[in-house]
Amino acid sequence: MGSRTVVAELPAELVAELTELLGERFSVSESILDLHGRDESCFAPIRPWAVVFPESTADVQAIVEASARHDIPIVPFGAGSSLEGHVLPIHGGVSVDLTRMNRIRAIHPGDLDVVIEAGVTRLQLERALGEHGLFFPVDPGADATLGGMVATGASGTTTVRYGAMRENVLALEVVLADGSVIRTGTRARKSSAGYDLTRLFIASEGTLGVITEITLRVHGIPEAISSAVCSFADIESAVEAAVEVIQWGIPVARIELLDEVQIEAVNRHSGLDHPVQPTLFFEFHGSPRGVEEDAEATAKISAEHGGLAFRWATDEGERRKLWKARHEAYFADLGLRPGARVISTDVCVPISRLAECIVETKKEASRASFPAPLVGHVGDGNFHLLLVIDPTSETELEEAQALNRSIVERALEMGGTCTGEHGIGIGKQKWMALEHGSAIGVMWAIKQALDPKGLMNPGKVLPP
Amino acid sequence: MGSRTVVAELPAELVAELTELLGERFSVSESILDLHGRDESCFAPIRPWAVVFPESTADVQAIVEASARHDIPIVPFGAGSSLEGHVLPIHGGVSVDLTRMNRIRAIHPGDLDVVIEAGVTRLQLERALGEHGLFFPVDPGADATLGGMVATGASGTTTVRYGAMRENVLALEVVLADGSVIRTGTRARKSSAGYDLTRLFIASEGTLGVITEITLRVHGIPEAISSAVCSFADIESAVEAAVEVIQWGIPVARIELLDEVQIEAVNRHSGLDHPVQPTLFFEFHGSPRGVEEDAEATAKISAEHGGLAFRWATDEGERRKLWKARHEAYFADLGLRPGARVISTDVCVPISRLAECIVETKKEASRASFPAPLVGHVGDGNFHLLLVIDPTSETELEEAQALNRSIVERALEMGGTCTGEHGIGIGKQKWMALEHGSAIGVMWAIKQALDPKGLMNPGKVLPP
Known part of the structure; x- marks a missing residue:
């Protein structure tokens, strides 16, 4: 020794x-x-x-x-x-x-599922599924590993239609704290057989075990896809239009909001010429006539909220061009200040409160001493204020943290959550008690039951 | 003392x-x-x-x-x-x-959610939501309480489109084993904030706590609904047609199979005249043109599998008449033998194995000494063989149990589950180890952590 x-x-x-x-x-x-x-x-x-x-x-x-x-x-x-x-x-x-565990073990087009190792990345999976006419809908911005996406409880731009990781994981293989291995779930689409361990490990951030294999639900690439973009005089009208589309039950596949600050950033970054106004990006999936009808109904709702210039694209190249602004938002924001870093807020609220929540957030953002564009998965009630700060400035970091705190507290007051899709990590533990109250005790009891020595990613998710 | x-x-x-x-x-x-x-x-x-x-x-x-x-x-x-x-x-x-805890606490049409006490029943909820143009999709046969449906992990005929309880519960209030109360989740549509306690209590059958309040996602009643019925020469063709509809991604709202034994029973019970053949019942929800297109695509697939007489109904009265056969299946079966009881099997398999699984099951059923009609939520890979037995006959009970065992073991071998929607109770504990292997140890660890004295519905779900 x-x-x-x-x-x-x-x-x-x-x-x-x-x-x-x-x-x-x-x-x-x-x-x-x-x-x-x-x-x-x-x-x-x-x-x-x-x-x-x-x-x-x-x-x-x-x-x-x-x-x-x-x-x-x-x-x-x-x-x-x-x-x-x-x-x-x-x-x-x-x-x-886990990135060397990146084998795709089986694709079952007939069952619309796939079995992969945890280190497979989102784009790797997209390529492999594409050959079978399939796709996996959950699309966080980064080319994350699927294991990371499970552990985080990720979601993305299509969650409004296809659900988050929670709705798209059928089964997991997990190595527990003692080195033993379990399988949770089967390839059946649904089950009532015992406690839902699959969902327990989703968003557990490695604190209950190491996810090694994942069985995912996948979807057929839709027969018809069409996209549209519509700008609005003010952000309240844009959000209200989005919320009404959801309330009408139009099965929109994507409905994304970019505020005027974000639009200006992407125009500059990508040489685009969108009107510098709050803008909604839509996508519709389905049969040709169904998609047309959904888009028409959406255009009508948008117009009722003063939406201007509902622009359309069905051709793939055109669609890609239309979505470029959305996809490059993060990089456009980084380009706003040399050497900047982006801190992203991530609250999610009941959609009836979304307009109010976003309007109040933007009021605060307008007083910030750094740029703070806003993007939102508004169909889910989830949005991000992107705080473009100078990472070497202690005062900006403090200001960003204060802004984030204010946004989280407002969301919790409105019956929402401190994180729609980014997870807790070490950054959001301080709000766990406010959001969950005494349910934290149950989470701790589970943690201690599964990891009695406290060695699995210690210090994450649960506040001490 | x-x-x-x-x-x-x-x-x-x-x-x-x-x-x-x-x-x-x-x-x-x-x-x-x-x-x-x-x-x-x-x-x-x-x-x-x-x-x-x-x-x-x-x-x-x-x-x-x-x-x-x-x-x-x-x-x-x-x-x-x-x-x-x-x-x-x-x-x-x-x-x-819990049936006196049957208050509907809040309906939020703008958020498409509802907060209810656990004793509210399915039909009570249906009536209350209908006034707001809303509906809750999960529809087990019985007029169960929503608390029971959460605790069981119920699903139903629309799960193929809207998901099971798992996908439609946002939050719960639960009284724990020590009498303390927790809230799991918020009214936000999604969250990555900590362990998913909501899903942990779904299908926990009262073994981890008593569910007292439920926040459910609800849906707008679709603009257009149409139903169709189609019969097939043999059950394999019917199942293959159903599976192909799913594989093509047609967003069917319901896709139910009744075998010829079941059709004969409902014809007799309800005075209907369906051809005595394996039959699929479809329902489509959406916009008028979308629904039409989905139904046409489905009719085409059915015809390719030899489907006969694809009959249609869009009018509400007609639709109700068409679905009568499906809704009355259970009672029709009880009517097959005076004083009979029905034991329902409940396996769910990956859909590519469904045709094979059902064909083999029917071979066994044809040798049974009692009637055994088959109904299936075939879009999910879930079906029930309804064993119509004389409850006073020990030999029939034993035969039924042997048949159930054989069906469960086949499903597990095919990568499926022993229960798609009925739960474990005391009846299916014997297959928990076969289905879950060492994951049972994790379930037990959670049970002991949350209910150390073992007083919450003891003897259920987990095998000793």
């Missing part, structure tokens, strides 16, 4: 075990530690003590089991695109990089 | 406490005990020691807290329509009848 610490805080015995198991797939190289010590949040980077690259569930089991024996924390890592510090090893430990 | 047992096994102190709390809403009357000692399963009735009728969450808290202090089990009771013995107090205790 003399030479315990060879690598940072890792006991020499564990280093020896992991090296024997993984060879060069156990790494303590500076650059690799750096890469696994950060995500897309604004939290200070913090290096793991080592990084491992499993290639199989058995590898993950061995890593978790060995680490547990030495009481060393485990932090799963995918694309590193989390926005609230999910993957930062704040209590040290081993970062488990 | 001399006079401990006044009422069956209930300690006198608890009887006194509950009587003081509830007055005549604490009952040990013979008829009331009888009514709360049975459900729609074939399991032998077993009386609770007492029945209580809470009228508020505070009542439920007090009942649970007092019972826990005396180590007395709690069994929640709704409409008594469970099919696997969910509500039978097999370890004794107090039956908590």
